[in-house]
Amino acid sequence: MHSEAPFNAEPPLDRLRASFVTAAQDFYVRSHGDIPKLDAATHRLRVCGRVDRPLDLSMADLQALAPQRTLGAVLQCAGNRRADLQPVKPTSGDPWAAGAIGYAHWTGVALHEVLRAAGAAASAHVAFDGADQVEMAGRRFRYGVSIGMPRALQDDVLLAWAMNGETLRPEHGHPLRVVVPFYAGVRSPKWLTTITVQDHPSDNHMQQQDYKLLPASVTEATVDWQAGLTINEMPLNAAICTPQAQARLAPGATTIRGYAIAGRRAVARVDVSADGGGSWVQAALRHDPETPGAWTFWATTLDLPQGEHELVARAWDEAGQTQPACAGDVWNFKGYLCAAWHRVPVSVR
Numbered sequence: 011m012h013s014e015a016p017f018n019a020e021p022p023l024d025r026l027r028a029s030f031v032t033a034a035q036d037f038y039v040r041s042h043g044d045i046p047k048l049d050a051a052t053h054r055l056r057v058c059g060r061v062d063r064p065l066d067l068s069m070a071d072l073q074a075l076a077p078q079r080t081l082g083a084v085l086q087c088a089g090n091r092r093a094d095l096q097p098v099k100p101t102s103g104d105p106w107a108a109g110a111i112g113y114a115h116w117t118g119v120a121l122h123e124v125l126r127a128a129g130a131a132a133s134a135h136v137a138f139d140g141a142d143q144v145e146m147a148g149r150r151f152r153y154g155v156s157i158g159m160p161r162a163l164q165d166d167v168l169l170a171w172a173m174n175g176e177t178l179r180p181e182h183g184h185p186l187r188v189v190v191p192f193y194a195g196v197r198s199p200k201w202l203t204t205i206t207v208q209d210h211p212s213d214n215h216m217q218q219q220d221y222k223l224l225p226a227s228v229t230e231a232t233v234d235w236q237a238g239l240t241i242n243e244m245p246l247n248a249a250i251c252t253p254q255a256q257a258r259l260a261p262g263a264t265t266i267r268g269y270a271i272a273g274r275r276a277v278a279r280v281d282v283s284a285d286g287g288g289s290w291v292q293a294a295l296r297h298d299p300e301t302p303g304a305w306t307f308w309a310t311t312l313d314l315p316q317g318e319h320e321l322v323a324r325a326w327d328e329a330g331q332t333q334p335a336c337a338g339d340v341w342n343f344k345g346y347l348c349a350a351w352h353r354v355p356v357s358v359r
């Protein structure tokens with residue numbers, strides 16, 4: 011647990027790696043304010059802005075509006091693996107290890123069906139509001155973000171009420187959340203109350219002044235948020251889940267296990283090193299070819315002699331791209347998108 015209020019927690023990595031589908035109770039929670047207590051029986055979803063027919067829907071109305079669909083998708087915080095950046099230089103934000111990620115089956119209706127029912131104009135952006143109040147930068151406001159209309163119209167963007175076949179838990183957005191596969195978790199608002207079709211991105215602090223990628227030279231004091239890259243698609247990444255950092259192992263065969271993710275491309279290869287990247291072996295991969303939004307699990311067994319070792323993992327995607335070697339290459343003061351080689355020191359004796 012990183013903090014109790016707001017509630018922020020991630021599972022131990024061995025537990026995360028134990029199941030291809032992450033159980034709801036093991037799924038990381040990232041919240042910016044208090045978890046609102048909402049009642050599905052009285053909850054309303056408003057669809058407004060540049061639409062011909064503004065909607066004010068109960069959960070039952072929403073469920074009757076379009077066919078229900080279930081899809082598998084990874085959700086990942088842009089701050090996943092931030093802890094690996096902090097030894098380079100401190101950053102703001104909680105020191106997430108590699109557990110601010112999970113894979114679940116989400117059930118709901120496609121956002122584009124709701125936009126069509128409302129007669130959404132050919133506007134550029136779709137903004138979302140959550141029911142939670144966030145306190146940031148000395149202000150108190152409702153959580154809000156937006157995505158571009160082209161992404162909003164794709165089939166895989168869901169308004170979801172269930173996770174792994176069960177009603178959403180309060181901490182994961184009960185009774186309704188957005189799921190935008192491949193995008194950073196921040197664009198998948200929980201406790202959804204309002205969808206606004208508009209010609210500009212959300213002017214909410216969350217969209218304008220947070221979750222942006224800035225160069226290493228920029229600090230909290232000098233930041234020009236408009237110059238930052240809005241974090242949407244998540245980069246190629248891989249993490250070692252077992253053994254865990256600082257593990258003491260017996261000499262001999264040790265199985266190294268982890269996950270890898272390549273966004274819309276497939277993970278083509280995962281290399282594992284027991285000598286800090288001096289030499290590599292290729293791990294066996296487990297994909298779900300039916301589900302582009304799923305992650306890849308990988309494993310390999312290495313013979314580790316006595317001594318101190320730095321285990322390293324790096325993934326390659328179908329385009330032959332791989333990850334940067336050092337956390338220092340990707341450091342930024344907000345601590346986002348740490349996709350450097352994952353390095354795990356272990357001692358064998």
Ligand SMILES: Nc1nc2c(c(=O)[nH]1)N[C@H]1C(S)=C(S)[C@@H](COP(=O)(O)O)O[C@H]1N2
Pocket residue numbers: 037038039040041042043085086087088139140141142153181182183194195196197198199200201
């Ligand atoms: N309303 C609301 N939605 C939110 C957040 C939030 O604080 N409030 N946090 C976002 C962030 S940064 C992430 S990473 C994901 C986390 O989803 P989870 O807690 O279900 O894992 O929710 C996103 N949606």
Ligand SMILES: [Mo]
Pocket residue numbers: 040086087088089194195196
């Ligand atoms: Mo996040």
